Amino acid sequence: MYRLRFHGRGGQGLKTAGRLLGTAFFLAGFEVQDAPRYGAERRGAPIFAYVRAAREPIRERGIIRRPDLVMVADDTLMTMPAAGVLAGVSEHTVLLVRSTTPPEIWRERLKFPGLVLTCPQAGEAAALRFAGTAGVGAAARLVGVIPREGLAEAVHLELGHLGEDLVGKNLEVALTAYDLMAPHAGCVREGQEPPAAPYESPGWIDPPFNDADLSAPVIHGAATSLLVPTGLWRTLRPVIDYHRCKRCAWICSSLCPDGTIAVNPQGYPEIDYQHCKGCLVCLASCPSHAIRAVPEPQAAAGGTL
Ligand code: SF4
Ligand code: SF4
Numbered sequence: 001m002y003r004l005r006f007h008g009r010g011g012q013g014l015k016t017a018g019r020l021l022g023t024a025f026f027l028a029g030f031e032v033q034d035a036p037r038y039g040a041e042r043r044g045a046p047i048f049a050y051v052r053a054a055r056e057p058i059r060e061r062g063i064i065r066r067p068d069l070v071m072v073a074d075d076t077l078m079t080m081p082a083a084g085v086l087a088g089v090s091e092h093t094v095l096l097v098r099s100t101t102p103p104e105i106w107r108e109r110l111k112f113p114g115l116v117l118t119c120p121q122a123g124e125a126a127a128l129r130f131a132g133t134a135g136v137g138a139a140a141r142l143v144g145v146i147p148r149e150g151l152a153e154a155v156h157l158e159l160g161h162l163g164e165d166l167v168g169k170n171l172e173v174a175l176t177a178y179d180l181m182a183p184h185a186g187c188v189r190e191g192q193e194p195p196a197a198p199y200e201s202p203g204w205i206d207p208p209f210n211d212a213d214l215s216a217p218v219i220h221g222a223a224t225s226l227l228v229p230t231g232l233w234r235t236l237r238p239v240i241d242y243h244r245c246k247r248c249a250w251i252c253s254s255l256c257p258d259g260t261i262a263v264n265p266q267g268y269p270e271i272d273y274q275h276c277k278g279c280l281v282c283l284a285s286c287p288s289h290a291i292r293a294v295p296e297p298q299a300a301a302g303g304t305l
Helices: 014-027 103-110 131-143 148-162 164-180 249-255 281-285 296-302
Strands: 002-009 031-037 046-054 069-072 094-097 115-118 236-240 261-263 269-271 291-295
Touching (some): 014 031, 014 148, 069 131, 094 103, 131 148, 148 164, 236 269, 236 296, 249 269, 249 281, 281 291
Parallel strands (some): 069 094
Antiparallel strands (some): 002 046
């Protein structure tokens, strides 16, 4: 059975990526399971999706703990323990990272035991929107059992409702990644079934039943969210054009779900980029279209602040 895990951030198309790859496997004659896993956060929060594919019925359930392939759409997750990118990897695992940092540096930095590859389209700003699709194209080639036309058909089937333009762009990204990974075709191999003999069922714990004043959660610490730099989640940075801004700051500042837009004494909004997670609610709600979205690497390099 193939066990593939995709890691990325909300908004990078990882949920769709899992579905696309699952459909491509299905069209190639496999039994398939695919599912995303994420919390209640908006765009930018770490998420993952996983795909199982086998020639026989799949009875395994739950999160993939021993992946054959880990695809990471956003390399800022690599060193974030909470993202769990390296959970369960072994020398059998192939790690594919969308990054401009060379694979040998990642291998050394992470002490990764298996093969590390990087996605050749990583440096293109436009690829940010299609990070998940690029990962699907690359993963489809790395497993070596999905034909090019099957991948294209999966894109049409799953994304057809988005219209010709978006289907065309996704197709181009997926097929380019597929072609670029040709030298590594088939390097991801099916993993073994975990042996059943040493399995021990978990023991039951009966927690004591306490009165509500003991058991109900009470949050005593105020403003602790300030300590979490959710700005690290951002893939797109909202940038305010102060020439267009009409100073109706009660709109953007009160609609920001994280309260990261303050109003300065002159009445202009100012974004706290340490905590802005890039959900772009402000951009959608600004009546003057004074806020634009800039891909984070481009914003950081170009000094758009
Ligand atoms: S909603 Fe738009 S125009 Fe109004 S203050 Fe905010 S950025 Fe400026
Ligand atoms: S400033 Fe804009 S993009 Fe950032 S968290 Fe607030 S609403 Fe979202």
